[in-house]
Amino acid sequence: MTFRVHLRVMPRDGLLDPQGQAVEHALTALGFEEAGAVRVGRAIELAVAASSRGEAEAKARQMCDKLLANPVTEDYLLEVEED
Amino acid sequence: MTFRVHLRVMPRDGLLDPQGQAVEHALTALGFEEAGAVRVGRAIELAVAASSRGEAEAKARQMCDKLLANPVTEDYLLEVEED
Amino acid sequence: MTGSGIAGAFTETVALPGERPITPEVVREHNLNELEYGRILDLLGRIPTLTELGVFSALWSEHCSYKHSKPVLRTFPISGPLVVQGPGENAGVLRLPEGWAVAFKIESHNHPSAVEPYQGAATGVGGILRDVFTMGARPVALLDSLRFGPLDRPRNRYLFAGAVRGVGDYGNCVGVPTLGGEVNFAPGYTGNPLVNAMCVGLLRERDLIRAAAEGVGNVLLCVGARTGRDGIHGASFASEELSEASESRRPQVQVGDPFTEKLLLEASLELITSGLIVAIQDMGAAGLTSSSAEMAARGGVGVEIDTGLVPTREEGMTSYEILLSESQERMLVVAEPARVSEIQAVCAKWELTATSIGHVTDDGIFRVRHHGQTVVAIPGQRLLEDCPIYHPEAEEGEEARARRSALDLGEPVVDIEGALELLLDHPSIASKRWVYEQYDSTVQAGTVLPPGSDAGVLRVPGTDFGLAVSVDCNSRLVALDPYEGGKAAVAEAARNVACTGAIPLGITNCLNFGNPEKPDVFYQFREAARGIGDACRAFGTPVTGGNVSFYNESPAGAIDPTPTIGMVGLLPRVEDRIASYFDSPRDEVYILGETSGILGGSAYWAEVCDFVGGYPPSVDLESELRFQRFLAAAAEQQLLRSAHDCSEGGLAVALAEAVIGGPYVPGSLGADLDLTGYAPDVPVDGLLYGEDGARAVVSCAPPSSRFLIALANEHGVPVFHAGRVQSAGALELQVGPHVFSWSTEALRRIYFDAIPRRMQHPDVDRAAGE
Amino acid sequence: MTRVAVVRFPGSNCDFDTLRAAERYGAEAYFVWHRDVDLRGADVVILPGGFSYGDYLRSGAIARFSPVMQAVKQHAAGGGPLLGICNGFQILCEAHLLPGALMRNAGLTFVSKPVDVTVERTDTVFTADYETDSRLRLPVAHGEGRFVAAPDTLRMLESEGRVVLRYVAATERSPFQPNPNGSANHIAGICNAEGNIVGIMPHPERAADRLLGLTGGSGFFTSLMAWHQAPKMGVQSR
């Protein structure tokens, strides 16, 4: 089976996020006062071939730890869904 | 109430996605043959103050249409959850 | 004054409730030894608070106190007719014609770059930019000196790619052209890369501003980014109890924000030129602590700040954290109270905030409150001056001595002809186009010679003159003979500058070494510094500032000693600038200088004979000086079409680079040369690949020949007619019985592809790890 | 004399270069701050290069909302000449004053080097002094210069001849790739239907001075000096 993996790789909490700051600033300037705490990261989507959802997730985590996220500056969240 | 909005802004299907290609290539080179169809976009997280989930989502959509996504090149998906 | 200070200090400071008591362990965690802690006790006349201990540990760290290097640095020549500002300020300043002055400085960011190459390099550039524009100078050029382990290891490729991207993204965004630099790859840097960044700025001399707090009652303003828990390094764990679990949230990595830097740059220059402020300093290493304490000490005054007033990025930051945070893109400004609102208006225009956090006092005390509560009160002068100074033992390492006198050459892996191709393919010698095409080198529309020549050249706006800039160091030579190596680094930087036709004016230096408490490392340091000093005295190029980076060690041991020299030169008529490459067919080719044939420490022995050793050629400072003066004169008389100095790879590599030409010429030229009579008694490998200094490959239009020769004789510079530039095809070279022929297109491909072909997949590289 | 307004956004960094280049060719050039709402009687408006708002989110995405953009749009709507260089081009696309978008370079790295382009439109205010199909060597310096547009938009741009600059394909001995960033159809610059709004990625202001080695860009500035006599299309008198 193949699964679709949705990844969100976000800057570590406490790390300065200049991009998030700029976007928040811009939203406020556009009158979206209700918006706050903006963080900007990377979204990655990929197909993973695996025999089970669990296996797909495990593989996706390996990919994150090895390549997709920079452990020094980023945290990641992933969702797996059947294709 | 405030809601957390998770946004995924992805390059339009059919548009060349060099980042996605590079990541896919890297994954294969690292032996993750099971991975494919990689797309790389932007993940945005923000807090939205609103009286209802529906209102929060509506506001988030406005923000996307106005600023956060470029209609020419990007599609977006959003999830809203209570804080 | 100080006396009353101590009395005051003695009584007023109290430990915070729940604050960790000062135990020998806590002292050790702050990297303070017994001697140092003893000094603190009798300086205060009491036990310090934890926050005070943090302050001492920051200011008495090697980085801030120079406690192992001061006595050696004092031996540098720092004065001269053009020196406006020598070492001790944020950057050195030299006088230029027509009321202009140049501010320049180089800084290391090695350790952050080893952890996170992209952010480490980016914030390194940010810091050096601030050092320059806080002097009132507009940054007009960046240079970067990079050192990594060999590119066959993925980790090294990852560090290289990340550092280059970091330098580029930051400088490109701020809008300062990167005009030059160097990249070197050697096993000694595996596990401990070097990232040194240099910035050059221009100012009207009258706009120069120094970072000295003055005027009792004047206000201290915090300008720019908010303060977060960024890089509160060695001291971090010590403050755990202060903010429980903050440790987990405290990132060791500082993230750069070049956009805020650009706003800070424009706002600072506007504040300085409008005369609204008394003094300004960047919050660099040890952030608010060092900037405020140093500004006070320079002005011979005291300061009082309340960390509770500092805008923070995170909730519940303690005074300790705020004082020691190294958040980027922040400035500390001193101004008269009446000016504050105008200052805030200027900052607001640039979308920045300026917040009053304290004032200048008359009691000489460095005093910090947190929401009113006094947490630090230390006599200011003594805080900066009482740190013990060390005179470590210095003795040359056995191994270095052995390598120098040894002579165990391996079998050459290629013949003398093939050696040229092998050297041009070595990433340290090959074209750095892969690097400098990631750097904006033309923004500000003042770039007269972009990266790719011996030195970068820029025009000073609205004048006829320009500046030439270069950074250089050959650490192989320094490792073998630190004294000669130190001289050689200055000589090469001066040669690079001189080859554009410029007159060397002065240097800044970044001294990257291992652990100074090791006698062999300190010997390298002391001797290299002695060499630098002697060379600068001989050339009349004072040392205007610099930076020392010790403890560059990896499991494998100390790095190769790397005293990087940043040189600035003046081109009186910038249109006279000389490029490095041959220009036109039929131009005459000359070799300047003499060749001894010594191969000690050469790239040829290292790469072709697998031997790093032997006695490097000693640097003849007099002939280097004659060489520099001759080139300046030849440029002024517009006699030269090209000039390229000999450095790594010797005469052969210099000839090849001159023939190959720049990256954007449609095709390479050729040359037909005969060196038979040049150095008759020198073996051909030494002649081609020896690395004697004071040499260059130059070309001139045929009619200029006689004037060139006359001028060379006049300056006592040996000049040998080697042949002619050809329209295309090959580099043909005869040396007595030896005849060599290299296809220039082939050389060109090797030279330009060497790095790109090794840098195909940087993303894969990080994952692949070691 | 031609009055040239150079708009400064926070993060603009080619503002001085552009102002000086315009002045060198005799224009009366001045800065307009992004918060201003008045272009002070500008004949020609230039959005210079740089990193407005740090290029955060997408280059040009935030600058597009600066107060000054209202006046800029009115100026252009009245047929006034408007040039966007590099980041300025990105802003024009984000503001929908020009079609398409500029995305991350195909090579994924920042690209700084001279490139060869051909001038395909010589009836705009900014290119009138060039011969059609003349070749220029201009510096590029950008990380997001890959022009993309929907297929029908591309077709329209080509059929209406709205490609102003195009990267020259690498000829046998030329050291240049066909195209430094992967732009569709090698497009380096385009204009709107009326021809008064032009956006280009290369930097003519860095190639308008003999001393800097490149002079191919000077035509942009000599052209705009003659803006009122010239172009066949676009500009109506104010």
Ligand SMILES: Nc1ncnc2c1ncn2[C@@H]1O[C@H](COP(=O)(O)OP(=O)(O)O)[C@@H](O)[C@H]1O
């Ligand atoms: N890291 C770098 N950044 C920018 N330019 C560089 C870098 N490394 C090398 N260069 C440029 O490449 C050219 C050759 O460098 P190098 O071989 O060190 O010259 P040299 O031997 O004359 O010192 C020089 O113009 C130099 O400025």
Ligand SMILES: [Mg+2]
């Ligand atoms: Mg050189």
